[in-house]
Amino acid sequence: xxxxxxxxxxxxxxxxxxxxxxxxxxxxxxxxxxxxxxxxxxxxxxxxxxxxxxxxxxxxxxxxxxxxxxxxxxxxxxxxxxxxxxxx
Amino acid sequence: xxxxxxxxxxxxxxxxxxxxxxxxxxxxxxxxxxxxxxxxxxxxxxxxxxxxxxxxxxxxxxxxxxxxxxxxxxxxxxxxxxxxxxxxxxxxxxxxxxxxxxxxxxxxxxxxxxxxxxxxxxxxxxxxxxxxxxxxxxxxxxxxxxxxxxxxxxxxxxxxxxxxxxxxxxxxxxxxxxxxxxxxxxxxxxxxxxxxxxxxxxxxxxxxxxxxxxxxxxxxxxxxxxxxxxxxxxxxxxxxxxxxxxxxxxxxxxxxxxxxxxxxxxxxxxxxxxxxxxxxxxxxxxxxxxxxxxxxxxxxxxxxxxxxxxxxxxxxxxxxxxxxxxxxxxxxxxxxxxxxxxxxxxxxxxxxxxxxxxxxxxxxxxxxxxxxxxxxxxxxxxxxxxxxxxxxxxxxxxxxxxxxxxxxxxxxxxxxxxxxxxxxxxxxxxxxxxxxxxxxxxxxxxxxxxxxxxxxxxxxxxxxxxxxxxxxxxxxxxxxxxxxxxxxxxxxxxxxxxxxxxxxxxxxxxxxxxxxxxxxxxxxxxxxxxxxxxxxxxxxxxxxxxxxxxxxxxxxxxxxxxxxxxxxxxxxxxxxxxxxxxxxxxxxxxxxxxxxxxxxxxxxxxxxxxxxxxxxxxxxxxxxxxxxxxxxxxxxxxxxxxxxxxxxxxxxxxxxxxx
Numbered sequence: 064x065x066x067x068x069x070x071x072x073x074x075x076x077x078x079x080x081x082x083x084x085x086x087x088x089x090x091x092x093x094x095x096x097x098x099x100x101x102x103x104x105x106x107x108x109x110x111x112x113x114x115x116x117x118x119x120x121x122x123x124x125x126x127x128x129x130x131x132x133x134x135x136x137x138x139x140x141x142x143x144x145x146x147x148x149x150x151x
Numbered sequence: 152x153x154x155x156x157x158x159x160x161x162x163x164x165x166x167x168x169x170x171x172x173x174x175x176x177x178x179x180x181x182x183x184x185x186x187x188x189x190x191x192x193x194x195x196x197x198x199x200x201x202x203x204x205x206x207x208x209x210x211x212x213x214x215x216x217x218x219x220x221x222x223x224x225x226x227x228x229x230x231x232x233x234x235x236x237x238x239x240x241x242x243x244x245x246x247x248x249x250x251x252x253x254x255x256x257x258x259x260x261x262x263x264x265x266x267x268x269x270x271x272x273x274x275x276x277x278x279x280x281x282x283x284x285x286x287x288x289x290x291x292x293x294x295x296x297x298x299x300x301x302x303x304x305x306x307x308x309x310x311x312x313x314x315x316x317x318x319x320x321x322x323x324x325x326x327x328x329x330x331x332x333x334x335x336x337x338x339x340x341x342x343x344x345x346x347x348x349x350x351x352x353x354x355x356x357x358x359x360x361x362x363x364x365x366x367x368x369x370x371x372x373x374x375x376x377x378x379x380x381x382x383x384x385x386x387x388x389x390x391x392x393x394x395x396x397x398x399x400x401x402x403x404x405x406x407x408x409x410x411x412x413x414x415x416x417x418x419x420x421x422x423x424x425x426x427x428x429x430x431x432x433x434x435x436x437x438x439x440x441x442x443x444x445x446x447x448x449x450x451x452x453x454x455x456x457x458x459x460x461x462x463x464x465x466x467x468x469x470x471x472x473x474x475x476x477x478x479x480x481x482x483x484x485x486x487x488x489x490x491x492x493x494x495x496x497x498x499x500x501x502x503x504x505x506x507x508x509x510x511x512x513x514x515x516x517x518x519x520x521x522x523x524x525x526x527x528x529x530x531x532x533x534x535x536x537x538x539x540x541x542x543x544x545x546x547x548x549x550x551x552x553x554x555x556x557x558x559x560x561x562x563x564x565x566x567x568x569x570x571x572x573x574x575x576x577x578x579x580x581x582x583x584x585x586x587x588x589x590x591x592x593x594x595x596x597x598x599x600x601x602x603x604x605x606x607x608x609x610x611x612x613x614x615x616x617x618x619x620x621x622x623x624x625x626x627x628x629x630x631x632x633x634x635x636x637x638x639x640x641x642x643x644x645x646x647x648x649x650x651x652x653x654x655x656x657x658x659x660x661x662x663x664x665x666x667x668x669x670x671x672x673x674x675x676x677x678x679x680x681x682x683x684x685x686x687x688x689x690x691x692x693x694x695x696x697x698x699x700x701x702x703x704x705x706x707x708x709x710x711x712x713x714x715x716x717x718x719x720x721x722x723x724x725x726x727x728x729x730x731x732x733x734x735x736x737x738x739x740x741x742x743x744x745x746x747x748x749x750x751x752x753x754x755x756x757x758x759x760x761x762x763x764x765x766x767x768x769x770x771x772x773x774x775x776x777x778x779x780x781x782x783x784x785x786x787x788x789x790x791x792x793x794x795x796x797x798x799x800x801x802x803x804x805x806x807x808x809x810x
Contacts, residue, residue: 112403113402113403114400115400115575115578115583116281116397116398116400116574122282125282125286128586129283129287129290131585131586132574132577132578132585132586133287133574133577133586135693135696135697136291136328136696137290143696143698144696144697144698144702145330145331147698
């Protein structure tokens with residue numbers, strides 16, 4: 064199966080690594096473009112291994128992360144014990 | 152001879168400690184272990200039955216051991232002023248909370264002061280290392296972000312945090328980080344702290360002669376002061392330290408006295424506040440200072456941590472740890488220490504006498520904590536780099552005074568991975584794009600993880616060093632309980648090899664081992680220093696908020712413990728965990744047994760109010776079983792105590808459902 068990764072990051076200037084795409088063959092639909100993996104290749108090593116906070120770029124990205132990663136406190140876009148889909 | 156060997160082994164389970172105790176004995180040096188053997192604890196004080204709050208006393212009202220007293224006998228057991236056993240035990244207990252909360256609060260105040268100096272540009276040596284945490288704090292405290300510089304935002308944060316200490320009314324801001332239900336419980340009971348200092352001052356007033364004489368009322372204020380620690384002073388410290396020095400992320404390091412290297416100028420930094428240690432960590436890599444060390448005949452500079460300062464610099468810089476609380480004198484006994492640099496809390500005065508037996512310089516750096524006979528080199532927060540340089544230089548200058556024949560470093564050290572802040576756990580479980588506690592909750596619900604335990608606290612020379620920590624933790628792991636740890640308890644676990652991912656396979660039940668292996672985490676997660684117990688509160692809150700395990704911390708299948716507690720800070724921590732809804736078991740000794748009524752109130756009555764309660768069990772395995780029984784009780788209440796039968800629905804059954 065053909066697998067070719069492209070990145071829109073450079074084209075759009077966005078630092079969001081989620082915008083990485085691959086082209087794959089889909090049954091009956093020919094070549095389709097789908098989201099590529101978001102993990103980093105290889106095994107981290109050296110002093111920087113484990114230092115994930117530096118992956119967040121500018122201030123907007125950091126605030127965006129707070130609203131997704133720390134959504135329990137900083138976003139309305141979540142469901143859990145205090146914001147139920149179906150009230151208890 | 153065999154008896155002597157056994158007696159020594161009863162002092163510690165740690166090989167390096169035993170080796171250094173043997174060396175100390177050979178050289179006639181007295182340590183905390185010897186002093187504990189020679190001086191038994193006062194039985195009346197140990198039970199909380201001694202009141203020395205006025206000059207009509209001290210009044211001693213001991214409860215006879217092993218006998219039930221009649222109501223008449225109990226009525227006669229009062230102080231000169233008429234204070235009952237309940238009032239006296241409660242006053243002693245809440246005074247411990249006041250001292251513990253004051254210690255963490257004052258730590259927090261110093262951190263905020265340094266942060267403010269940085270924000271004002273008055274010190275150039277500190278900076279914002281974690282902008283993410285700065286922004287988080289801005290959101291917490293309602294500080295405008297916009298296009299403002301980090302220092303402008305930091306200054307506003309510093310001013311707000313500063314006010315939290317002296318605030319007279321309202322609520323501490325970080326209270327709102329707790330689960331909503333928990334906040335309501337606190338409001339209904341009237342225990343939400345108004346200001347950090349106010350609650351401690353009021354508690355001291357209430358325990359003065361002739362003030363609060365109702366143990367339940369005393370404990371309400373004790374709780375308020377404890378919450379002002381956990382959700383106030385401690386939380387402020389942790390958050391601002393993360394901002395200035397970096398939020399901990401997984402870091403590899405080593406622990407135990409074997410990290411000292413004979414060929415280096417060795418400096419141990421010991422205490423609790425990380426500002427000086429941070430600068431020492433940076434400056435110990437300064438090429439000029441390393442060259443200077445070489446000019447004195449050493450190969451380099453070895454910076455090693457001790458006690459909670461060690462946890463701080465290890466989690467952020469990978470600086471190796473020499474040992475925990477009971478090993479502080481033994482680090483000097485190696486004979487390989489040029490300087491022991493100390494700031495505040497848990498620093499034994501006995502260090503000075505041990506240092507006198509060697510060339511080691513004991514260096515005081517904090518005016519709040521001076522030691523007679525030690526060198527005083529104040530840490531100047533306006534010029535931290537210069538302070539650190541001067542201390543390192545003093546240590547290097549001391550290297551030629553080392554006596555080679557007195558040096559013996561135990562070749563014992565263990566690898567560990569630490570740095571599991573709430574933020575990192577969240578990231579490890581969910582990734583960068585959807586960080587989440589969901590996988591943890593799911594694995595608790597499906598039973599792979601039976602529950603969570605926070606095993607924290609000190610060492611205590613009245614119980615074999617590290618032994619209770621390890622017996623308890625291993626019992627919990629075997630029963631699929633994931634352990635979160637801080638302080639000296641975390642160091643004990645690390646020394647026994649429980650803080651590497653490989654430990655999961657060896658020590659955990661099959662469910663927990665599977666989860667640890669999948670995520671790639673150790674089964675005991677090192678969350679930081681004792682001040683960082685606030686991280687455990689936040690992690691527990693995140694588990695609650697994520698859903699599926701109740702509406703409050705008290706609903707969680709979780710428990711806490713301090714099996715080798717020693718300090719007043721531990722009591723403050725225990726009380727803020729109880730008041731946050733956690734079943735909390737202490738070992739070694741219990742300070743209120745002089746009053747059965749008050750002790751019953753702590754062990755039973757608190758549960759009705761807070762959902763959490765205290766327990767005392769000196770046997771660590773039995774204590775672990777109490778925690779597991781509590782976890783099972785909570786699992787049952789949540790309806791996740793049994794695997795549910797899985798039914799595969801066919802079309803007919805689906806149609807029936809839809810109908």
